[in-house]
Amino acid sequence: MKNLQAKKHMMTSIAYLIPFVASSGMLMVIGNIFGGTSVEALNASTSLPDLLTTLGGTALGFIPIIISTGIAYSIADKAGIAPGVILGLLCKVDGYGFLGGLVSGFLVGYLTKWLLKVIKVPKWVQGLLPQLILPLLVALIVGTAMQYVIGVPITWLTNTITNMLMSMQNNPGAAVMFGLVVGVLSAVH
Numbered sequence: 001m002k003n004l005q006a007k008k009h010m011m012t013s014i015a016y017l018i019p020f021v022a023s024s025g026m027l028m029v030i031g032n033i034f035g036g037t038s039v040e041a042l043n044a045s046t047s048l049p050d051l052l053t054t055l056g057g058t059a060l061g062f063i064p065i066i067i068s069t070g071i072a073y074s075i076a077d078k079a080g081i082a083p084g085v086i087l088g089l090l091c092k093v094d095g096y097g098f099l100g101g102l103v104s105g106f107l108v109g110y111l112t113k114w115l116l117k118v119i120k121v122p123k124w125v126q127g128l129l130p131q132l133i134l135p136l137l138v139a140l141i142v143g144t145a146m147q148y149v150i151g152v153p154i155t156w157l158t159n160t161i162t163n164m165l166m167s168m169q170n171n172p173g174a175a176v177m178f179g180l181v182v183g184v185l186s187a188v189h
Contacts, residue, residue, distance in 0.1 A: 006106065013070025013105060020059070020066050028056030064091035064101030068108065071101075075109025079116060082135035083108045087142055094147070096154045103150060107142045 036049025038057045046054075065088030072084030087108050091100035112134055121129055168174045 004110070009071050009074040009106070009109065010102070012074035013067050016070040017063065017066050021063065024056045024059035026056070027052045027059070031056060061092060062088075063098055064088045064096065064104075067098060067101035068105040071105025072108040072112065075106070076112035076116065079130035079134050080109045080112045080138075083112065083138040083142065086135075086139045087146060090143055090146055094151055094155070095158070096146070096151050097158050099158055100146065100151065100154045103154060104142060104146055107145070107150075108138055111142060112138050 031049045031052030031054075034049035034052075036047065036051070036053035038054045039046060039050050042051060042054060065085055068088030068091060069081060069084035072080030072087075074080075084105055087104035088101050091097065091104055094100070096104075115134055115137065116130065119129065119134075121133075125133075165178075168178055
């Protein structure tokens with residue numbers, strides 16, 4: 001399990017994610033300070049605060065794509081980028097969120113790396129392997145698995161956590177218990 005270097009790959013992805021989240025969040029904050037709200041369609045008459053709020057919020061929705069791509073790239077180098085983006089987009093669209101991005105990034109990365117080692121092609125096709133063949137093959141395999149198998153429990157878990165957090169808004173006792181659990185888990189790490 002140590003050979004998988006999961007922590008290293010996740011930390012690489014988070015290093016890419018932090019500036020993205022920080023700049024997107026700051027766009028929203030600046031927009032909100034000046035009274036901006038998120039709008040459906042941007043056009044020439046959109047106010048600057050609305051533009052900033054909308055851009056920041058929209059960009060934050062790309063977190064599954066960034067995390068999936070970062071992990072896949074960390075594991076499989078350039079061959080993992082395209083399927084990482086494609087699967088991250090699936091996670092965004094289907095609502096698998098951050099958790100789905102993590103799972104898809106690892107699946108894409110390790111499958112791509114493994115296929116690079118085991119697939120033998122003629123010399124004239126070698127340049128196409130990491131550029132076309134593997135991204136297509138990996139996106140098909142992992143995309144199908146995420147959509148029809150893995151995504152189901154991820155959606156359930158994400159919805160369960162969201163509902164639990166929403167219920168804590170109105171229950172201060174539950175929020176204290178949640179803070180205690182998070183504190184203990186943080187201390188154990």
